[in-house]
Amino acid sequence: MTSQFTPPWWAKSPHIQTILPVLTKRPTPALRRERLELADGDFLDLDWLGQPDEGKPIVMAIHGLEGSARSHYASRLLHACEARGLAAVVHHHRSCSGESNRLPRSYHSGDTQDVAHSINHIRARYPNSPILAVGYSLGGNVLGKFLGEQQSDSPIARAVVVSAPLRLAACAKRLEKGFSRVYQSYLIRQLQAKLAFKVTDTRLGPAMPVHAHEVAQLSTFYDFDDKVTAPLHGFTDVHDYYDRASGLPFLRRITTPTLVLHAADDPFMTDAVIPRADELSSAVEYELNRYGGHVGFINGGSPWRPQFYLERRILDFLQAVPAAK
Structure with a gap:
């Protein structure tokens, strides 16, 4: 319209x-x-x-x-x-x-x-x-x-x-380009902080799909969703997640x-x-x-x-x- x-x-x-x-x-x-x-x-x-x-x-x-x-x-x-x-x-x-x-x-x-x-x-x-x-x-x-x-x-x-x-897949790739990377970085830092809290928690840490030293490496939505979002929520991988959740x-x-x-x-x-x-x-x-x-x-x-x-x-x-x- x-x-x-x-x-x-x-x-x-x-x-x-x-x-x-x-x-x-x-x-x-x-x-x-x-x-x-x-x-x-x-x-x-x-x-x-x-x-x-x-x-x-x-x-x-x-x-x-x-x-x-x-x-x-x-x-x-x-x-x-x-x-x-x-x-x-x-x-x-x-x-x-x-x-x-x-x-x-x-x-x-x-x-x-x-x-x-x-x-x-x-x-x-x-x-x-x-x-x-x-x-x-x-x-x-x-x-x-x-x-x-x-x-x-x-x-x-x-x-x-x-x-x-x-x-979701197209948007994740868009956020890796140009000035859009600023938005990705801003949001990823917040996700990393929450993830770091959980992986170092003695109760939750053993069930998390990544270790503390890996958190900083998850600098894009694609990586974060592949290594964290997908396995934590029952998806095979990032492609399965993006396909089924879009x-x-x-x-x-x-x-x-x-x-x-x-x-x-x-x-x-x-x-x-x-x-x-x-x-x-x-x-x-x-x-x-x-x-x-x-x-x-x-x-x-x-x-x-x-x-x-x-x-x-x-x-x-x-x-x-x-x-x-």
């Missing part, structure tokens, strides 16, 4: 679009934490904004790689929900809520079971409240895959997928009204993430913007106080029609 997003002249660079929101983020609203204990001995943390009213929708945000409720995009969405009187909740992937998880395993781009657990918990507690889901980056890939797996049984009423790496093949199975939003200049992506018409179900609306960077979409203001397109676009789509599920 034709986008209404237009960046100001000073924010046409994909790197300004990607980096400036991080540097100018607002404080996150006050949140209430809820911990969900899992059958495997681990836990998930949910951060709640407001108290859901009977029958009123709940906006559920699924953050990206190494993100949290404190991430710039999640914080802005929470502020926007607060302004519209909407209850919201942020699902944290394992190890992303400020506390290391208890098991050797962590989270990955195709892990829909943890999201399903959070959704089922919310549905059980608020059975008459429609869930409106938003997934960002890795969380967007997870959400798209989840919706495709569920098909007509999806518990989600409406959904938005933002800047999702729908072809969200693009699942878009044609989605029956939930869903908006998928990309920027053509996203420094985390290649054209491989752009779906063909025959790869989209009739329930999916696809919006490709010429500009926007990675989870950026600055459309006004100043470099010191940028304004954003995403929150209005997301909530307008989610609230476009009465959610009946």
Whole structure:
């Protein structure tokens, strides 16, 4: 579809679009934490904004790689929900809520079971409240895959997928080139720190697939996913992981009204993430913007106080029609 997003002249660079929101983020609203204990001995943390009213929708945000409720995009969405009187909740992937998880395993781009657990918990507690889901980056890939797996049984009423790496192999290679290596290095350092903690832990270390001296050598997503993500989460190797966890093949199975939003200049992506018409179900609306960077979409203001397109676009789509599920 034709986008209404237009960046100001000073924010046409994909790197300004990607980096400036991080540097100018607002404080996150006050949140209430809820911990969900899992059958495997681990836990998930949910951060709640407001108290859901009977029958009123709940906006559920699924953050990206190494993100949290404190991430710039999640914080802005929470502020926007607060302004519209909407209850919201942020699902944290394992190890992303400020506390290391208890098991050797962590989270990955195709892990829909943890999201399903959070959704089922919310549905059980608020059975008459429609869930409106938003997934960002890795969380967007997870959400798209989840919706495709569920098909007509999806518990989600409406959904938005933002800047999702729908072809993981292509995106991993993209992040090894040019200025995109800066983003890879930034994220890899965070993953390495968490990995180093676990491999040196006397309880978890023996179950980890690498040793302490190998952590620093895992300097690309491809290497990290091959040596750590894949073996820890039941994949044969990095190729098996990227193939089975990529969200693009699942878009044609989605029956939930869903908006998928990309920027053509996203420094985390290649054209491989752009779906063909025959790869989209009739329930999916696809919006490709010429500009926007990675989870950026600055459309006004100043470099010191940028304004954003995403929150209005997301909530307008989610609230476009009465959610009946």
